[in-house]
Amino acid sequence: MKVVKVFGRGLLSMKTKRLVEEKTETFEILEDSVVFQEAIEAEFGVFKATSSVVLGSRIGARGFRYYTSGWLFNTSRKFLSEKRVLSSELPLVPREYHLEIDVPGSGLMELPGYRLKNGVLLLYITPRYTFSFPSDVLNAGDLKDYAQLSIKPLENGFEGTITSNLEKADYVSLEIMGKIVEDQIFFGSESGKVKYEFLPEKLLIISHEKTLDVPKLQKALEVVSIVSGHGDFVLRLKVGKAGKEMRFSVFLPGE
Numbered sequence: 001m002k003v004v005k006v007f008g009r010g011l012l013s014m015k016t017k018r019l020v021e022e023k024t025e026t027f028e029i030l031e032d033s034v035v036f037q038e039a040i041e042a043e044f045g046v047f048k049a050t051s052s053v054v055l056g057s058r059i060g061a062r063g064f065r066y067y068t069s070g071w072l073f074n075t076s077r078k079f080l081s082e083k084r085v086l087s088s089e090l091p092l093v094p095r096e097y098h099l100e101i102d103v104p105g106s107g108l109m110e111l112p113g114y115r116l117k118n119g120v121l122l123l124y125i126t127p128r129y130t131f132s133f134p135s136d137v138l139n140a141g142d143l144k145d146y147a148q149l150s151i152k153p154l155e156n157g158f159e160g161t162i163t164s165n166l167e168k169a170d171y172v173s174l175e176i177m178g179k180i181v182e183d184q185i186f187f188g189s190e191s192g193k194v195k196y197e198f199l200p201e202k203l204l205i206i207s208h209e210k211t212l213d214v215p216k217l218q219k220a221l222e223v224v225s226i227v228s229g230h231g232d233f234v235l236r237l238k239v240g241k242a243g244k245e246m247r248f249s250v251f252l253p254g255e
Contacts (some may be wrong), residue, residue, distance in 0.1 A: 049212065127201060129230070
């Protein structure tokens with residue numbers, strides 16, 4: 001299991017960092033649980049947060065803009081408690097999660113885990129997926145400009161081949177769309193292979209409810225952009241400006 005500590009900068013981050021470090025000295029991280037030296041009070045639930053760019057560098061003409069980096073974010077945070085726990089061992093039972101990160105650091109997270117009494121968060125990601133597609137083929141365009149995606153599910157994602165014939169259109173693109181983030185998988189004028197993987201490694205994220213947000217998690221995970229997790233997603237295949245979409249689902253095996 002990979003352990004990721006998320007802090008940030010500023011006075012509040014320094015104070016919460018001390019709280020996290022004081023608490024992390026009192027427990028041991030196992031593969032499927034966190035074990036403390038004595039019983040502690042905690043809440044189990046889901047931490048939800050969204051971040052959107054308020055100020056940052058951008059590209060685009062009038063009427064269109066796309067942020068390439070964020071300097072100031074509007075963030076909302078909420079821990080939805082499901083039950084209270086009094087135990088020396090906090091099990092990391094496989095649960096669904098959802099994570100979307102865009103290039104400038106905007107996006108959302110819905111992560112299961114524990115909130116301790118001092119606000120310290122022990123959140124985790126379980127990379128177990130079953131991909132369910134309604135078809136193994138997605139077509140877009142017409143007789144003059146068309147593209148076809150053949151798709152095959154993998155353990156942590158999917159792969160496929162894009163074949164195309166372009167007369168007027170300049171490009172073919174393929175995107176995966178989450179709730180608020182679109183991540184580009186393919187862009188080009190020729191046929192090619194595609195592959196997209198969700199997070200493949202089990203993660204334990206240690207942070208604090210007052211400071212954890214999408215931009216800080218993006219830096220800690222060292223990712224530029226990603227759409228990952230469980231739930232409903234959309235693949236959008238475009239030939240120039242014309243496109244077709246395919247909705248698919250990802251769930252935990254056995255559910």
